[in-house]
Amino acid sequence: MRPPAGWDRDGARIISHRLGPNAALETILIDKGALAGLHVNTPVISPEGVVGRVLRLSPNAANVLLITDPNSRIPVASQINRTQGILRGEGPNRELTVEYVPLGAPIEEGEVLVTSGLEEIFPKGLPAARVTRVVKGGSSLFQTVFAEPLFTPERLEEVALLRRSAGALVVREEMALQDETDAPLTPPADAPPAATAAGQSGRAAQPGQAVKPEQTAQPGQAVKPEQTAQPGQAVKPEQTAPQTAAAKERKAKPGASAAPAVKPRTPSGQKPAPGASPEKPPAAKPAKKPQEGA
Amino acid sequence: MRPSRVLFWGVFTLAGVWFENVIPGVDFLAPGFILSIQEERWPVTFWLAVLWLFIQEGAGSLAFGSGILWYGALAGMYYFGHWLFEARNFLFMFILGVCLGLLHFLLTQVMGALNDWTIITERVFLECLLQALIFPVEWGLLFLIYNHLPEDANAV
Numbered sequence: 001m002r003p004p005a006g007w008d009r010d011g012a013r014i015i016s017h018r019l020g021p022n023a024a025l026e027t028i029l030i031d032k033g034a035l036a037g038l039h040v041n042t043p044v045i046s047p048e049g050v051v052g053r054v055l056r057l058s059p060n061a062a063n064v065l066l067i068t069d070p071n072s073r074i075p076v077a078s079q080i081n082r083t084q085g086i087l088r089g090e091g092p093n094r095e096l097t098v099e100y101v102p103l104g105a106p107i108e109e110g111e112v113l114v115t116s117g118l119e120e121i122f123p124k125g126l127p128a129a130r131v132t133r134v135v136k137g138g139s140s141l142f143q144t145v146f147a148e149p150l151f152t153p154e155r156l157e158e159v160a161l162l163r164r165s166a167g168a169l170v171v172r173e174e175m176a177l178q179d180e181t182d183a184p185l186t187p188p189a190d191a192p193p194a195a196t197a198a199g200q201s202g203r204a205a206q207p208g209q210a211v212k213p214e215q216t217a218q219p220g221q222a223v224k225p226e227q228t229a230q231p232g233q234a235v236k237p238e239q240t241a242p243q244t245a246a247a248k249e250r251k252a253k254p255g256a257s258a259a260p261a262v263k264p265r266t267p268s269g270q271k272p273a274p275g276a277s278p279e280k281p282p283a284a285k286p287a288k289k290p291q292e293g294a
Numbered sequence: 295m296r297p298s299r300v301l302f303w304g305v306f307t308l309a310g311v312w313f314e315n316v317i318p319g320v321d322f323l324a325p326g327f328i329l330s331i332q333e334e335r336w337p338v339t340f341w342l343a344v345l346w347l348f349i350q351e352g353a354g355s356l357a358f359g360s361g362i363l364w365y366g367a368l369a370g371m372y373y374f375g376h377w378l379f380e381a382r383n384f385l386f387m388f389i390l391g392v393c394l395g396l397l398h399f400l401l402t403q404v405m406g407a408l409n410d411w412t413i414i415t416e417r418v419f420l421e422c423l424l425q426a427l428i429f430p431v432e433w434g435l436l437f438l439i440y441n442h443l444p445e446d447a448n449a450v
Contacts, residue, residue, distance in 0.1 A: 016315055016353055017315065017318070018318035018319065019311070019314050019315055019318060019353035019354070020314045020318070020319075020321060020349070020350045020353050020354050021319060021320065021321040021324075021350065021354070021364060021398055021421075021425070022350055022351065022353070022354020022355065022356040022360050022361060022364075023318050023319060023353065023354050023355055024319075024354070024355055024356055024402050024405070024406060024411070024413055024418070025355040025411065027355045029352075029353055055355065056355065058352060061352065063355050065355075070412040070414065071411050071412050091414045091417070092414075092417075
């Protein structure tokens with residue numbers, strides 16, 4: 001199984017499944033730990049699909065929380081219809097459920113659910129489960145969708161661990177650093193709140209990502225990703241960086257278009273080739289300085 | 295400690311871990327802990343308990359400290375109970391097994407609540423029942439085997 005772009009793969013053997021009186025959760029024990037570079041929430045997959053994520057670490061072993069455990073929740077999207085939901089475990093030998101699927105959303109039996117990557121733990125597009133039943137009815141606003149995991153826990157012997165590759169980590173750190181330096185900006189007074197949240201780069205706010213007016217940046221207040229997301233929904237740095245850069249551009253050059261000031265990035269998060277996009281004008285630099293005590 | 299005793303505890307530990315893999319959620323090492331309190335000197339019991347504690351803590355998914363509470367409460371219940379009962383009585387071991395089953399339920403629920411985890415109550419209840427039933431039977435078998443070990447290598 002080839003790892004997704006920007007991720008490295010490492011193999012691990014399963015030492016044991018549930019063992020002893022302290023095994024309250026659906027976990028497996030693998031023979032790689034912190035010394036092998038693992039972290040909490042490291043994705044664990046098998047050739048069939050997503051297995052779980054690292055729950056606890058020791059130097060040479062790690063506990064992996066399976067997706068069948070009731071404490072596991074993964075944002076997923078159906079592979080064909082792109083209907084989104086939250087995949088939740090229901091315990092051993094029970095079907096998984098997909099929560100928060102609206103009544104009108106199309107989803108079919110037999111459709112594969114893939115990770116949507118919204119939680120920034122799993123890479124986007126990994127197969128996680130297959131829809132077995134779709135039940136509509138009752139007074140709920142959501143469909144009841146059941147799914148089955150793509151792997152058999154009892155038959156697992158080896159798993160693969162996914163880690164962000166070194167290049168991807170450098171890009172993420174650069175973007176985080178850029179966010180910190182761009183943070184204390186004042187949005188224009190006439191800008192509508194939705195435009196402030198969605199950014200000026202032409203990217204529209206995603207459904208469910210609409211930002212309330214009180215969540216927009218106040219003068220001198222840092223714009224953080226948490227302020228543009230709903231509870232439990234992480235926002236990638238790419239979604240906030242263009243906004244701040246565009247606001248700076250407007251501040252430096254009143255009346256100028258915001259689009260050229262945005263430093264575009266490829267979908268994989270890599271920097272574009274030199275000369276592929278206009279760089280920020282040096283005149284905008286003084287406006288980036290954090291306003292101390294503002 | 296005699297070689298036969300070393301072999302006994304080694305085989306018991308391996309067999310206990312294997313049985314725990316077969317029937318998850320049940321502690322197959324706890325009867326050995328009680329037997330070592332009854333039959334061995336306290337340093338032997340201490341080091342055996344440390345070894346088994348690391349096994350249970352490392353393999354389990356609850357937060358660290360559950361095993362200490364588990365074996366600590368078991369030792370406390372034994373010392374409290376042997377003032378009232380004959381320590382090597384099967385009835386006392388049966389009561390101890392029931393208490394251990396209740397302790398498993400209590401400990402799992404409390405640790406799950408502290409970690410904000412959802413625990414499958416039906417499964418924990420079944421594990422409690424199995425623990426209560428298996429504990430006295432296993433202790434009885436271990437007691438018989440331990441007291442029929444050869445005294446030294448030349449004895450048959």
